[in-house]
Amino acid sequence: MKKFIFLSMFLCCCAACSTQQQKDAYDIPLTSIRCSDPFIYADSSDSTYYMYSTGGGGRVMARASKDLTNWTEPFTVMNFSDKHWAGDKAASWASEVHYYKGKYYLFTTSHSDEVIETIPDRCDIPHRATQIYVADSPRGPFKDFTGRAHTPDDWAALDGTLWVEDGIPYMIFCHEWLQTIDGTMELVQLPDDLGVPTERPVTLFKASDAKWSGEMLELGEKTNGLDLGGYVTDGPWL
Secondary structure (H helix, E strand, O other): OHHHHHHHHHHHHHHHHHHHHHHOOOOEEHHHOOOOOOEEEEEOOOOEEEEEOOEOOOEEEEEEEOOOOEEOOOEEEEEOOOOOOOOOOOOEEEEEEEEEOOEEEEEEEEEEEEEEEEEOOOEEEEEEEEEEEEEOOOOOOOEEOOOOOOOOOOOEEEEEEEEEEOOEEEEEEEEOHHHHOEOEEEEEEOOOOOOOOOOOOEEEEEHHHOOOOOOHHHHOOOEOOEOOOOEOOOOOOO
16 A cells, blocks of 8 residues: 555656646747747746747736747746636737746736727727736736726726836836827836826826837838827837
């Protein structure tokens, strides 16, 4: 009986080790990876790089690497619940992970079918927002700790990123040009626990403030097949 128990425990340990090794098989070359909005977090606790990107299907995915050249297959770090404001099939745009006060925080943008504004001769504006999630590991699982987004409910907002200055956390994000026509970069102070802000955002600058910024119609760019004029802000990083 003791031999049987020992053998069973040995086989279970082997299976667990095999699963871990399979998950951490760094056999996918960077040159074969296709993704948009990649973000790489270097975690000092396990000397591993984690790459997050834009995705869909109600999941946020990541890959791991030891050398930035060879990566694992993608694995899930968060699943959206059916109670989430964007639904359990939500997309996740421009995902980032930041370490802050002993926890890992995932910043990602999603949108729902709710139309928050209709602009005549332009388009319907969906509820698009950045929300922050928390985990004990860069591998997740990341959890919803606020139950709502961190950007204003009446804005189409996206691409939030973290900035900490003098011990105060801030989120920098975009107020989307589809709604404002001239897109803006916004700053909002976050609570110490990175919960939902209590103050309105402050505009840092408009896209057209940059002399080199191109106007969409003048550039000949189409948006979802439409000719929509405006200046784009996207993907802030400090």
